[in-house]
Amino acid sequence: MLIHLKNVSYTYNLNMPFETVALTSINLKIDKGEFVGIIGHTGCGKTTLLQILNGLLEPTSGQVFFDSIDIHKNKHKLRELRKKIGLAFQYPENQFFEENIFKEIAFGPKNMGISEQELEKRVKQSLEIVGLDYYSYKDRSPFSLSGGEMRRLAIASILAIDPEIIILDEPTASLDPQSCNKLLSVIINLYQKYNKTIIMVSHNMEIIAELTKRIIVLEKGKIIMDDTPRNIFRFSIEKLENIGLSLPQVTYTLYKLKKMGKPVSSAILTVAEAKDEILKLVRKR
Amino acid sequence: MKGNFLIKFDQVSHFYDLETEHKVPSLLDISLEINKGDFVAIIGANGSGKSTLAKHMNGLLLPSEGNVFVENLNTKDWGKIWDIRKKVGMVFQNPDNQLVATTVEDDIAFGLENIGIKLEEMKRRIDWAINIVGLSELRNSEPHLLSGGQKQKVVIAGALAMHTSYLVLDEPTSMLDPRGRKEVLEIIKRLNREENITIIYITQFMSEAAQFKKIIVLDKGKIISIDTPKNVFSKADLLINLNLEIPQITKLARELAKYGLDIPTNILNEEEMIRYLCLYI
Numbered sequence: 001m002l003i004h005l006k007n008v009s010y011t012y013n014l015n016m017p018f019e020t021v022a023l024t025s026i027n028l029k030i031d032k033g034e035f036v037g038i039i040g041h042t043g044c045g046k047t048t049l050l051q052i053l054n055g056l057l058e059p060t061s062g063q064v065f066f067d068s069i070d071i072h073k074n075k076h077k078l079r080e081l082r083k084k085i086g087l088a089f090q091y092p093e094n095q096f097f098e099e100n101i102f103k104e105i106a107f108g109p110k111n112m113g114i115s116e117q118e119l120e121k122r123v124k125q126s127l128e129i130v131g132l133d134y135y136s137y138k139d140r141s142p143f144s145l146s147g148g149e150m151r152r153l154a155i156a157s158i159l160a161i162d163p164e165i166i167i168l169d170e171p172t173a174s175l176d177p178q179s180c181n182k183l184l185s186v187i188i189n190l191y192q193k194y195n196k197t198i199i200m201v202s203h204n205m206e207i208i209a210e211l212t213k214r215i216i217v218l219e220k221g222k223i224i225m226d227d228t229p230r231n232i233f234r235f236s237i238e239k240l241e242n243i244g245l246s247l248p249q250v251t252y253t254l255y256k257l258k259k260m261g262k263p264v265s266s267a268i269l270t271v272a273e274a275k276d277e278i279l280k281l282v283r284k285r
Numbered sequence: 286m287k288g289n290f291l292i293k294f295d296q297v298s299h300f301y302d303l304e305t306e307h308k309v310p311s312l313l314d315i316s317l318e319i320n321k322g323d324f325v326a327i328i329g330a331n332g333s334g335k336s337t338l339a340k341h342m343n344g345l346l347l348p349s350e351g352n353v354f355v356e357n358l359n360t361k362d363w364g365k366i367w368d369i370r371k372k373v374g375m376v377f378q379n380p381d382n383q384l385v386a387t388t389v390e391d392d393i394a395f396g397l398e399n400i401g402i403k404l405e406e407m408k409r410r411i412d413w414a415i416n417i418v419g420l421s422e423l424r425n426s427e428p429h430l431l432s433g434g435q436k437q438k439v440v441i442a443g444a445l446a447m448h449t450s451y452l453v454l455d456e457p458t459s460m461l462d463p464r465g466r467k468e469v470l471e472i473i474k475r476l477n478r479e480e481n482i483t484i485i486y487i488t489q490f491m492s493e494a495a496q497f498k499k500i501i502v503l504d505k506g507k508i509i510s511i512d513t514p515k516n517v518f519s520k521a522d523l524l525i526n527l528n529l530e531i532p533q534i535t536k537l538a539r540e541l542a543k544y545g546l547d548i549p550t551n552i553l554n555e556e557e558m559i560r561y562l563c564l565y566i
Contacts, residue, residue: 041462041464042432042433042461042462042464042465043432146331146332147331148331173459173460174378174456174459174460174489175331176330176331176489176528176529176530177525177528177529177530177531178528179331180530203462203463206533244463244464245463246463248533249532249533249534249537249554249555250533250534250537252555253534253537253555253558253559253562256555256559257559257562257563257566260559260563262562262563262566263566264566271533271536271537271540272540274537275537275540275541275544278541278546278562278565278566279541279544279546281565281566282546282565282566285565285566
């Protein structure tokens, strides 16, 4: 078990007039190598959960274990966790500050005391993984990049600290389709080829359904679903609809057809699956 | 009088780096008329000139070549700029950058105070604007405690209180969650239908653009097409070439057509798809 949240609750402004409960009794285990999607409305506690996961916030009650050690009882372990988790906030490009891309990526590992020689290797490697050419990019200003390239740079600077777990908060927001697809293939690669544990928050149910292996649905600070995308769309689609979360268009379409009595599977995650399912039925007739 | 009640672009080009050697046009020879009561979406890839176009509509940017008229007032006429800006309200992407006051009410009052509206009239206008966007119950709330969708509604109410007749919205929903997105779009529709406010709406979401009466497609600073959503989306190849998002359901329609199903490839929503599929299964 990599990360384990045990009965975690978090309340902002505890014992103050503006006390706000953000998370209630969260129990969550995330294993090495998982690809987890987190969805829920604004204000459901997603951001708080992410900050608990990487130790930025200490729960008001409950425990956070990393490698079975309570990180808030063992400050050494907390520091280790921070090094093992790379967190890309929403709009990470707003946080660039270095004059060139090399320095931007080198900032994290440099602070961790990595040697100059190793530093260059890390920067090279990180840029390569996100598909930006080292020699043509290293001296450019981060601010000269396109929106999609900026997102990939943000991921590269996380990769430079060689994290085990990568947390992505709305990674594809406001990207055009080409940039979005490039970024998604980088993320898939991190998961498949580099065996990173990925935790991705997104409102885009189509991307979550297609990419992740496990979906966690948060509602009002509680985990109300935690299952594979297939099972969630097979068994809990009505519940999702009731709390007003958008479904992938193809999933919704087949779900409606099924409700009308058509013999289709409603647990459809992608366009390709929807096509196959429909063609199968058309040919049968 | 000819040309009244509209925003008119007359052969407008815009260069950001006018002084340098290589002038890259962000708008190139745009001629366009937006009539009173129009309900128009503008789509285009990143860098196609959408925001530049929008900023010309109330003189935030001035044409490098050509002219922009708002109800016969030239945006280059500095003496008229405040008249123009009263007519054309702007709403941008990030609501947090557009809110200035400590309560919803004060925020809406901000623009009115600046143009010296009398207290009684100000109160009337705030009541009216706050009511239209459906935030009456939150009038004394602090803007930073509102949801993203609610914040954008406050921004919209601020523009309405100025008695704008045109509302230009530059990706107002791109930072909102699906629920906020829907809420804002509903308000926009109602403003057009019930208050006859002309809407010019920039978006990267094709599912939103599909709900407008007219779509302007921009590419590299030029207008590629001005047409109804049905016609624009029937050219899916064009949209893909322009690096625009195709709705998932349209992708499915195209796939099915490829495999010989007789189905239109410009299907935009689930209901339509279901209707067609019921013919087959």
